Amino acid sequence: MTARTIAIxxxxxxxxxxxxxxxxxxxxxxxxxxxxxxxxxNGGDRIIEFDPEGAGPTPGALRGVDAVLNxxxxxxxxxxxxxxVKQQLRDSRIDPTLALAEAVAADGVPALLNASAVGIxxxxxxxxxxxxxxxxxxxxxxxxxxxxxxxxxATQPAGQAGARVARLRFGHILSDTGGLLPIMRNIYRFGLxxxxxxxxxxxxxxxxxxxxxxxxxxxxxxxxxxINVTGPEPARQAAFSEALARRLGRPAPWVVPRTLARLxxxxxADEGLLVSQRAVPRALRDSGFAFAHPGLDAALRAAFxxxxxxxx
Numbered sequence: 338m339t340a341r342t343i344a345i346x347x348x349x350x351x352x353x354x355x356x357x358x359x360x361x362x363x364x365x366x367x368x369x370x371x372x373x374x375x376x377x378x379n380g381g382d383r384i385i386e387f388d389p390e391g392a393g394p395t396p397g398a399l400r401g402v403d404a405v406l407n408x409x410x411x412x413x414x415x416x417x418x419x420x421x422v423k424q425q426l427r428d429s430r431i432d433p434t435l436a437l438a439e440a441v442a443a444d445g446v447p448a449l450l451n452a453s454a455v456g457i458x459x460x461x462x463x464x465x466x467x468x469x470x471x472x473x474x475x476x477x478x479x480x481x482x483x484x485x486x487x488x489x490x491a492t493q494p495a496g497q498a499g500a501r502v503a504r505l506r507f508g509h510i511l512s513d514t515g516g517l518l519p520i521m522r523n524i525y526r527f528g529l530x531x532x533x534x535x536x537x538x539x540x541x542x543x544x545x546x547x548x549x550x551x552x553x554x555x556x557x558x559x560x561x562x563x564i565n566v567t568g569p570e571p572a573r574q575a576a577f578s579e580a581l582a583r584r585l586g587r588p589a590p591w592v593v594p595r596t597l598a599r600l601x602x603x604x605x606a607d608e609g610l611l612v613s614q615r616a617v618p619r620a621l622r623d624s625g626f627a628f629a630h631p632g633l634d635a636a637l638r639a640a641f642x643x644x645x646x647x648x649x
Contacts, residue, residue, distance in 0.1 A: 347408030393436030442498030508541030531591030536575025
């Protein structure tokens, strides 16, 4: 395959770092899109500064780029939500997406791969959340669902200009370097792990290795539209808790009632801990993507023990 030039926004985050490394290892050129005034990572990659609240990259800066991968977004977890935090969550996603989508349109970039999240489905209960086909699942309700809808909508300028737009709806990425696992690992190592609420709610997960490989797969296979970047077997929260406890060799005897979860975490408990999202990766599977870690135990083992590969 001919080497290409891939511009990545959010390249210093957990998945951005891994994707940028994978893209470079296979011989493509990485261009890092950095907010104006911020220091870019070392390594000699080309850097383009842009103002996500303004006009985006300088006109013409993206000419010759084969695809833009936008992974911008402030962390969802780690703090209680209030009006200021919720506005930051929106601004850190929607403004950069709109700025980059307009730049993709103006400079004729062929493809925009834009992060989104399975939070778009809201609390789906027992329903299977699918991303493609005539029965594709519609967005749900709640703050995160509304945020994801607006986030995806911000990609429209690129699509209207003829660019291929893929909306990557990530589940919980399992990695020992960020996201859900480091927080849970510390809780479980103190013997405080266990079921949250009923434990019947579905938790969509994916190994970091597979998330990176899925991004490269979408990039290479010309896929477009909504794409669930999740493992093939979403787990109920109680089963996830048991698997993590086994992996860490720690007990997980506790049950956190819904009311206590809400008291401890605030609104994010209803949006992130207690909702059920049985999201499955139909678009990826129908296109021939093969998971390296299709089972939860294997994904947890990879997260804590193994370096990951990059071949789609």
